[in-house]
Amino acid sequence: MNHFKRGILIGCCVLAAMMAAAQQRPHMYYSDSGVTAKPVAKDPKVIFFKGRYLMYYSVPGSDNKNWSIGIAESHDLTNWKKAGTIEPGADYEKNGLCAPGALVKDGRVNLFYQTYGNGKSDAICHAVSEDGIHFTRNSTNPIFRPTGSWTCGRAIDAEVVAFKNRYFLYFATRDPDYKVQMQGVAATASMNTSFNREEWTQLTDSAILKPELPWEKNCIEAATCIQQGRYLYMFYAGGYNNEPQQIGLARSTDGIRWQRLSAQPFLPNGKPGTWNESESGHPDIFKAPNQHYYLFFQGNKDKGRSWYLSKKEVLFKRGWMLKGN
Template sequence: MTNEIRLNSSTLLNILLFILFMVKGEMLFAQKPEMHYGDLDIPARPYAKDPYVIFFQGKYWMYYSVPGEQFKEWYIGIATSNDLVHWEKQGNIKGQKGTVEEKGICAPGALVKDGVLHLFYQTYGNGKLDAICHAFSTNGVDFERDATNPIFRPKISDWSCGRAIDAEVIAYKNNYFLYYATRDPDYKIQQQGVAIAPITTNFDRNSWTEVPNMPMLKPELIWEKKCIEAASCIQKGQYLYMFYAGAYNNEPQQIGVARSKDGIHWKRLSEEPFLKNGDVGTWNESESGHPNIFKAQDGRYYLFFQGNNDKGKTWYLSKVEIGWNKKGPYLKK
């Protein structure tokens, strides 16, 4: 006896729709990267920007920007991880009332010197007066402010309005280099400058000498539009490599690479972005921005960055692994 299953057109349509739904769901799931971190201080609105990762006291620490519930102030979130994928929030660093930090702080950078973690960050909400501050910690959570804060802003000049944001401080060629972004006097073009301190510095305001003949790097390529910011640097061989963000947020912002032998004069490695924003429908459709290049304890290199697909209503942090060859860095598949 043969059992026959007869399906009418309505049943077939429902089956096809179910299959399509499952396939689409799998595709959307696959589009999310392994690391997809959003701070839940505002529970219904995951929000984390400007990642900076460092290894300190046996684990990985990530400092990043996170807003208050009304988005009237910003502060720095702290999370830790053992695998660079799963992150556990440890707290926030908020701006100190009655100081230049009062309206908020954000865009952290970090380094470890003599067992102490040093944090460099910008003030928020002061327009042309925003500047770079410094704090230090022996446990990664509790920070003591530099008594000379803010430690750096460039002089007002024909190329800069005197603002400084997005600090990156790195030891190179027996000096510390402080890279920063600033606006032109008309407050329209974001570009890069640099200041230098001796290797013996304590990072206070008197340590830094502004390098003349800036900007060091300014937007010139089509995709960079009117903005270069968020420098993140690493030494590889004889070169210092800079990963930077081109274009303002969600234009889309994308990531480029330049390299230098002296830390001051830079050459782009390509006219195309190193890391582009995602395709339509992916988690980072609106941008892949604000890079942080990092070498893990196992010798692998990762590029951390921020992204979203809703023009900034939410923000997530993620990473991609990169490799190196004679031409420089490349994205690993």
């Protein structure tokens, strides 16, 4: 074979490999390589605020510690551009902050996040913003950590949602032996709240959802909720990162007692060779202004050496289903 033909053959092979890789990637495939040498973005939370979409996510520092919260913006929910970073500022955040939750109330963005790197002492904090980029911390931070013999006292992965004329705070915690991750819940007394520490009441002295199914292993975390009719639906992550982590679905009529809708994951990890082979995890359910629903999530194919954020459109017709699946 002459050099010309060999060059054509090599070029075709490279092109085929590039096309195959592109086909594996979803339309939305976002990560943050501005801090670390590798692309890493985790724990997505999406809102619509002042005419554009904002996505908050976790990103590590250069030493893979000292996590902060990245902010990206979009006008189509697919193409995202980084718009800012929330760095550790207060003393209680000195080891890092991450796992954002967010909602819009009274024309301001309310951000709920966890401290990081403090083990059993990690707790939920709150901040507010007029523009979605620059935040003022709540003076009562940390606003919540659980109590009781059922928990080690840690609270992470905050999700705050309005339901039945008050706000529910869902959080992940661990058992006293620090082995099993599970869901707990607190709530405010009414919708008229500043989300200060003294306004939260822990509603149960036990987990509201803990791992029971084989694929959930020893972890249920990262709850994200949305109301449909009289039900509050919870998408949650089962299994620790890359075990693989997969996404399950449960529902409740009171926000406290939950029933799984299937013994199988709603969104499993990808097949071997796909971009999310190692996991589909840490979900965020989002209703867009056009009334379409999207499930945002994190994934990777290299056991966590990189992390990307993506989404799938979901439909609700007497139940949730993945669009096109």
